[in-house]
Amino acid sequence: MSPFDQGLGERLKLSFSHLDGKELLAAVLTGDLAGKVAVTSSFGAESAVLLDLVAQVAPDAPVIFLDTDELFDETVEYRYKLERQLGLTNVITVRPNAEELAQAAGLWQTDTDRCCELRKVRPLARATRDYVALVDGRKRAHGFERQHLSTIETGGGVIKISPLANWNAEEIEAAFAARNLPRHPLVAQNYRSIGCFPCTQPVEPGAPARAGRWAGKAKTECGIHTLVLGRDGAGI
Numbered sequence: 492m493s494p495f496d497q498g499l500g501e502r503l504k505l506s507f508s509h510l511d512g513k514e515l516l517a518a519v520l521t522g523d524l525a526g527k528v529a530v531t532s533s534f535g536a537e538s539a540v541l542l543d544l545v546a547q548v549a550p551d552a553p554v555i556f557l558d559t560d561e562l563f564d565e566t567v568e569y570r571y572k573l574e575r576q577l578g579l580t581n582v583i584t585v586r587p588n589a590e591e592l593a594q595a596a597g598l599w600q601t602d603t604d605r606c607c608e609l610r611k612v613r614p615l616a617r618a619t620r621d622y623v624a625l626v627d628g629r630k631r632a633h634g635f636e637r638q639h640l641s642t643i644e645t646g647g648g649v650i651k652i653s654p655l656a657n658w659n660a661e662e663i664e665a666a667f668a669a670r671n672l673p674r675h676p677l678v679a680q681n682y683r684s685i686g687c688f689p690c691t692q693p694v695e696p697g698a699p700a701r702a703g704r705w706a707g708k709a710k711t712e713c714g715i716h717t718l719v720l721g722r723d724g725a726g727i
Contacts, residue, residue, distance in 0.1 A: 499623060500645035503652070508643050513544045515642060515654040519624065520549040528652070529553040529619055530626040534570040535685040536700070537663055539577075539672040541628040541655055546577040554582045555618055559610040560592055561599070561687035565676040572673060585618040587611075599689040603708065610687070624650035632659045633684070633701050660700075 507518045519528050530545055532538050532554055545552055556570055574582050587595065591609040598606035619625055630653070631640045640656045655663075666672070677685055681693035683700040692703040 495648050495650065496623060497645060500643070500650045503624070503650065504643045504645075508641070511642050511657050512654050513548060515652065516544050516548045516626070519626065519652055520545065520552045524623065525549065526553070527622060528624045528626060529555050529622040531555045531557070531615070531619070532628065533557070533686065534566055534573060534675070536675050536678050536683050537630075538628055538675075539573055540658075540663055540666045540670075541626075542573055542579065543577055543666070543670050543672055544654065545626075546579055550578050551580045553622070554579055555615070556582055556584050557611055557615055558584050558586045559687050560587065561610065561689060563677060563685065563688045563691075566685060569673075569675050576673060583618070585614050587614045599687065603690060619649075624652055626652045626654065628655055629653045630655050630658055630663075633699070 503519070507515055510518060520530075530541070530552055532542055534542075534556060542554065545554065558567070570582070573579070587610050591613060595606050595609040598609070629640055631638050640653055642653055642656045644651045644653070667674070675682070675685060677693075681695075682691065682703060683694050684702075684704050685691055686704055690704065694700070694703040
């Protein structure tokens with residue numbers, strides 16, 4: 492588990508909660524915290540914007556890519572394309588172990604929460620246990636549980652930093668255009684939030700970006716942003 496420090500979380504809030512985007516990333520990825528904060532990225536539909544900012548500030552910052560063994564081939568290819576184009580030098584691939592994969596086989600059909608725990612929550616907990624804080628690409632504009640998101644949060648036993656929390660869809664599009672960032676190949680097929688292929692669908696125009704995740708279910712989060720990460724790597 493990350494060495495959670497409530498005091499550090501409060502100090503980060505006091506010092507940096509007025510920042511976002513590139514300025515917030517510079518504050519938490521350089522200086523005293525360099526190497527102690529990891530970026531988590533799905534290399535999904537909007538990931539290029541955050542990763543481009545990371546590359547401008549600290550291209551050697553650890554970027555954790557969670558390969559669940561159920562990703563779209565396009566996502567894996569997109570990861571390598573962005574890594575090369577942006578000049579990221581420390582992308583770390585994290586995978587579930589053999590036991591977790593065996594337990595998770597077919598669970599996406601019967602128990603999506605358990606499937607996500609085995610494929611995502613546990614592996615990510617192991618991989619991030621030595622970092623003091625995690626950066627992610629969540630935004631309030633995604634809706635659902637994210638609509639009240641702050642740029643710096645300390646819930647769930649980990650400090651979470653969301654530099655794009657305040658950004659809306661127009662600002663994300665503007666960043667893609669201004670920086671000539673490549674799109675995830677599935678965006679052209681109306682995929683607006685991209686996770687594991689059994690549980691991801693394209694969405695209709697005007698629908699929330701995450702409406703295609705676990706469509707037809709009440710579930711809107713995989714658990715890595717909402718569960719406490721246990722010291723044994725399990726979601727508690």
